[in-house]
Amino acid sequence: MKEFRHFINGEYTASVNGKTFENRSPVDNSLIGMVHEAGQIEVDAAVKAAKQALKGPWGRMTAAQRTALLNKVADRINERFDEFLHAECLDTGKPHSIACHIDIPRGAANFKAFSETLSNHPTEGFRLDTPDGKGALNVGHRTPKGVIAVISPWNLPLLLMTWKVGPALACGNTVVVKPSEETPATTTLLGEVMNECGVPAGVFNVVHGFGPQSAGEFLTTHPLVDAITFTGETRTGEAIMKAASVGLRNISLECGGKNPGIVFADCDLEKAVEGTMRSAFVNCGQVCLGTERVYVERPIYDAFLKRMKEEVAKLKLGRPEDPEANFGPLVSLEHRDKVISYYQLAVEEGATVEIGGGIPDMGVDLNNGAWVEPTIWTGLKDDARVINEEIFGPCCHIRPFDTEEEVIALANDTHYGLAAAIWTENSAKAVRVAEQMETGLVWINSWFLRDLRTAFGGAKQSGIGREGGVHGLEFYTELKNICIKL
Numbered sequence: 001m002k003e004f005r006h007f008i009n010g011e012y013t014a015s016v017n018g019k020t021f022e023n024r025s026p027v028d029n030s031l032i033g034m035v036h037e038a039g040q041i042e043v044d045a046a047v048k049a050a051k052q053a054l055k056g057p058w059g060r061m062t063a064a065q066r067t068a069l070l071n072k073v074a075d076r077i078n079e080r081f082d083e084f085l086h087a088e089c090l091d092t093g094k095p096h097s098i099a100c101h102i103d104i105p106r107g108a109a110n111f112k113a114f115s116e117t118l119s120n121h122p123t124e125g126f127r128l129d130t131p132d133g134k135g136a137l138n139v140g141h142r143t144p145k146g147v148i149a150v151i152s153p154w155n156l157p158l159l160l161m162t163w164k165v166g167p168a169l170a171c172g173n174t175v176v177v178k179p180s181e182e183t184p185a186t187t188t189l190l191g192e193v194m195n196e197c198g199v200p201a202g203v204f205n206v207v208h209g210f211g212p213q214s215a216g217e218f219l220t221t222h223p224l225v226d227a228i229t230f231t232g233e234t235r236t237g238e239a240i241m242k243a244a245s246v247g248l249r250n251i252s253l254e255c256g257g258k259n260p261g262i263v264f265a266d267c268d269l270e271k272a273v274e275g276t277m278r279s280a281f282v283n284c285g286q287v288c289l290g291t292e293r294v295y296v297e298r299p300i301y302d303a304f305l306k307r308m309k310e311e312v313a314k315l316k317l318g319r320p321e322d323p324e325a326n327f328g329p330l331v332s333l334e335h336r337d338k339v340i341s342y343y344q345l346a347v348e349e350g351a352t353v354e355i356g357g358g359i360p361d362m363g364v365d366l367n368n369g370a371w372v373e374p375t376i377w378t379g380l381k382d383d384a385r386v387i388n389e390e391i392f393g394p395c396c397h398i399r400p401f402d403t404e405e406e407v408i409a410l411a412n413d414t415h416y417g418l419a420a421a422i423w424t425e426n427s428a429k430a431v432r433v434a435e436q437m438e439t440g441l442v443w444i445n446s447w448f449l450r451d452l453r454t455a456f457g458g459a460k461q462s463g464i465g466r467e468g469g470v471h472g473l474e475f476y477t478e479l480k481n482i483c484i485k486l
């Protein structure tokens with residue numbers, strides 16, 4: 001039986017109280033292994049190890065030495081690619097064909113991108129005139145913030161965890177990671193890589209467990225944690241914000257979305273269909289940037305809907321290792337209950353189910369897994385809950401629109417503000433509409449096309465702060481002004 005232990009101060013450790021919980025496969029509900037659940041004792045040990053490591057060899061390294069070490073970590077993940085791939089797909093059920101293009105390469109790249117960007121970033125400097133005529137120089141000096149708590153979700157486990165750990169370490173911090181209880185495997189495996197690469201003990205720590213009254217809460221309320229970075233649900237973000245208010249700790253929150261896709265009649269129809277298919281259905285719709293509301297200009301509405309239905313019908317559900325499969329199960333039976341409750345609600349709210357809408361028959365071997373059908377609805381009113389609440393499943397609602405003003409108002413009519421996708425061959429219109437989106441991110445004629453040097457984050461209830469490229473500096477470092485009187 002596989003065991004997932006904490007990784008504290010460079011060593012794998014069990015919980016003192018012996019508490020464990022099950023890790024089950026979403027593919028068929030079989031038992032993958034047992035996960036140790038951290039209590040206050042393990043969280044305290046991990047945070048103290050991280051604090052101590054700031055004063056050890058890690059704290060004395062130059063930026064160039066840290067960069068070299070993090071490059072080694074990236075290379076080692078790539079050398080152990082198949083192990084990471086297998087672990088990620090076992091936990092999430094996602095197809096190898098997707099994880100080998102998105103999750104694992106990005107999981108490694110996150111360790112390279114930031115150390116390069118951050119170490120090449122100039123510091124600010126101002127010359128001040130003084131009455132004696134000699135002047136003064138002001139120089140911005142950045143130091144690591146300290147111990148960073150990383151609370152990561154289950155949808156892109158390695159990618160989203162290293163998206164935070166990469167810049168945190170590049171800036172010289174130490175981390176304690178609490179991966180999602182659903183997906184402990186790749187974060188645990190990363191501990192081995194850290195040791196193999198010679199990352200000093202205590203720099204990277206992992207504690208397993210749940211959120212409230214478990215490892216998540218113990219970590220975010222720990223007084224020695226200097227800052228908290230989180231990706232997940234908006235309500236959890238609020239709880240973490242409350243925890244961080246004690247001691248005025250910094251937070252970076254990347255939360256939910258109810259993202260619009262806007263398809264103008266002058267788009268390249270096939271490009272728009274292909275992009276919207278990916279944005280609604282890749283990773284079984286479990287991407288915070290995913291499109292759950294699609295608005296299509298009336299002249300092409302019927303043609304677009306027809307093409308989307310044809311493409312959904314072609315999606316191939318199957319086990320992760322099936323080379324033909326491009327659609328896996330949801331992450332857990334619990335999450336499937338949530339998604340299915342929205343499938344039922346859509347019907348109650350008056351939707352026309354254009355395709356899907358239920359649980360597929362996957363055969364005796366897989367029917368215990370968390371499978372759902374990819375689903376398209378039409379005909380819902382704009383105030384329907386299905387149109388306004390994040391579902392985080394493989395589904396979208398498609399609605400026609402008539403004018404640019406109308407679609408901008410519809411797209412912005414949400415508490416969320418993470419991402420939008422716009423499809424049109426008229427670039428002036430595309431930019432005009434993009435500038436009016438109340439979101440942190442807009443893609444024009446693309447979706448999830450990522451340049452890691454750019455700002456990433458959400459407006460409104462989709463989050464607080466921006467990470468990515470040099471934007472991470474604001475969160476992961478403390479900026480001190482040094483004034484030198486000449």
Ligand SMILES: NC(=O)C1=CN([C@@H]2O[C@H](COP(=O)(O)OP(=O)(O)OC[C@H]3O[C@@H](n4cnc5c(N)ncnc54)[C@H](O)[C@@H]3O)[C@@H](O)[C@H]2O)C=CC1
Nearest residue numbers: 152153179180210211212216217232233236239255288392
């Ligand atoms: N990337 C995203 O934007 C994600 C959004 N979600 C959304 O959230 C919904 C619920 O999924 P969950 O896994 O329950 O998300 P969640 O937001 O509850 O969990 C994310 C992480 O936060 C931790 N956590 C939960 N409560 C906490 C607390 N009080 N203090 C500290 N840590 C805490 C969890 O253990 C996990 O590691 C999904 O249905 C989906 O709508 C879920 C995962 C990722």
Ligand SMILES: O=C(O)/C=C/C=C(\O)C(=O)O
Nearest residue numbers: 155163231287288289450
């Ligand atoms: O590319 C990224 O860094 C992130 C992508 C996806 C999410 O943040 C998410 O689904 O939460």
